[in-house]
Amino acid sequence: MHSVSTLGYMVLGVSDLAAWEGFAVNVLGLQAGKRVAGESLGLRMDDYEQRILLLKSDIDDFLAAGWEFETDAQLDAYIAQIRARGVEVAEADQAVADQRRVTRLFVCEDADGIRHEFYSTAYRANTRDAFRSSVLRGGFSTxxxxxxxxxxxxxxxxxxxxxxxxxxxxxxxxxxxxxxxxxxxxxxxxxxxxxxxxxxxxxxxxxxxxxxxxxxxxxxxxxxxxxxxxxxxxxxxxxxxxxxxxxxxxxxxxxxxxxxxxxxxxxxxxxxxxxxxxxxxxxxxxxxxxxxxxxxxxxxxxxxxxx
Ligand SMILES: [Fe+2]
The missing domain is CATH 3.10.180.10 (2,3-Dihydroxybiphenyl 1,2-Dioxygenase, domain 1)
Structure with a gap:
């Protein structure tokens, strides 16, 4: 059976982006990444462009889990497998994949409304732009x-x-x-x-x-x-x-x-x-x-x- 390799990212719906940014950067030690003013903020933990995505939303809850595969072939085989089992999986449009900072994305939803998103290639930050935390002594285990x-x-x-x-x-x-x-x-x-x-x-x-x-x-x-x-x-x-x-x-x-x-x-x-x-x-x-x-x-x- 094909299975997901790892939990690559998490997406949160948050009502107060500014409060979250201060909390994430100054308390948790994450680094602010890609920002769309008033809409979203990516948070970095390592060389990935983003590991946690904050989307402006009154829901204040967990929105999506981003499941990673090592290769495109693994991703494609997995998607074919869960479709064969009757799971409704859609390929996300390019704008959503881009917002998640991945090249290609498939999406389904579970019975509790959590989106499960599947991808194989996430964007990495430029090598001159290494992860920096303003407060951590070490780094994150990712x-x-x-x-x-x-x-x-x-x-x-x-x-x-x-x-x-x-x-x-x-x-x-x-x-x-x-x-x-x-x-x-x-x-x-x-x-x-x-x-x-x-x-x-x-x-x-x-x-x-x-x-x-x-x-x-x-x-x-x-x-x-x-x-x-x-x-x-x-x-x-x-x-x-x-x-x-x-x-x-x-x-x-x-x-x-x-x-x-x-x-x-x-x-x-x-x-x-x-x-x-x-x-x-x-x-x-x-x-x-x-x-x-x-x-x-x-x-x-x-x-x-x-x-
Ligand atoms: Fe735990």
Whole structure:
């Protein structure tokens, strides 16, 4: 079966482009890239022209995942395969491909309204225009492992998992059923793409209503000190922290979760593992974190009463 190689980019619909730019550049350490005033802003993490695309939209949610293939032949074989399975896939027009900074693009939509976009060649920045972060000590962990990961909260988790495995060709990494807070049990199923980042997409099942398509998206840096430095920048600039510093037992990620200007969370981490399919064993975990990741009350919630 043909399958996607890696999650090359993510597209977000954001209502406040200016707020997002300041947050992305000064807090997350991304670099502003191609801009269309009042419409869109590309964000860089490496030598790609863009890894995250912000589109002006009142939706304030995750819009699209850009799945990469290594060659045009792989892309074409994959598109033929999912069409044969009955998936409605359209070739995007050149303007959309250009906005994503890729040469050729195919698009389908899942049951929760997330677009899945497929391409093989992304534009790279000019060699004289190397990635520069104004705040990171190191860089972002991208390359063939892609831009990061995202965790959806689908309406029907069984069909969303089937989409991951049967359409995207992702493989099960592992799953966790554990408490995010006392009495709040969350079940998360993690899937990896061919390149092997522990997960590019995970499906969360939560016991409370959610207003966004994703629980969070993750970006990873190469120097663990940058996680602590980003945490300090959030504290200094008043960016709300959803979950404190901690460590996940399955992907080995040291991270914290901050709340973006669009209301969904971003996991900022370092140290995630890579899966080798030849030796990998799928496990079931019973805790989301082996230490930390303490859930904070939502911003604006009344402070707990002292007894
Ligand atoms: Fe995550």
């Amino acid at each position: 390359g063939r492992f892609g831009a990061g990961h995202f965790v959806t909260v689908p309406k029907h988790s069984a069909s969303a998992k089937a989409f991951c495995e049967d359409i995207l060709g992702l493989k099960l990494s592992d799953s966790i059923g554990g408490d995010a807070a006392p009495g709040m049990t969350i079940d998360v199923t993690f899937f990896h793409a061919r390149a092997g980042r522990h997960h590019s997409l995970a499906i969360a099942e939560v016991p409370f209503p959610v207003s966004k398509r994703i629980h969070h998206m993750m970006i990873e840096c190469s120097d663990a000190n940058d996680v602590g430095l980003a945490y300090d920048r959030c504290k200094a600039s008043g960016v709300p922290i959803l979950m404190e510093l901690g460590h996940h037992p399955n992907d080995g990620m040291f991270s914290f979760y901050l709340i973006s200007p669009s209301g969904f969370a971003i996991e900022f981490g370092s140290g995630g593992i890579v899966v080798d399919d030849d030796t990998w064993e799928v496990k079931r975990y019973t805790e989301l974190s082996d230490w930390g990741h303490k859930l904070n009350p939502p911003p604006g919630a009344p402070a707990p009463k002292a007894h």
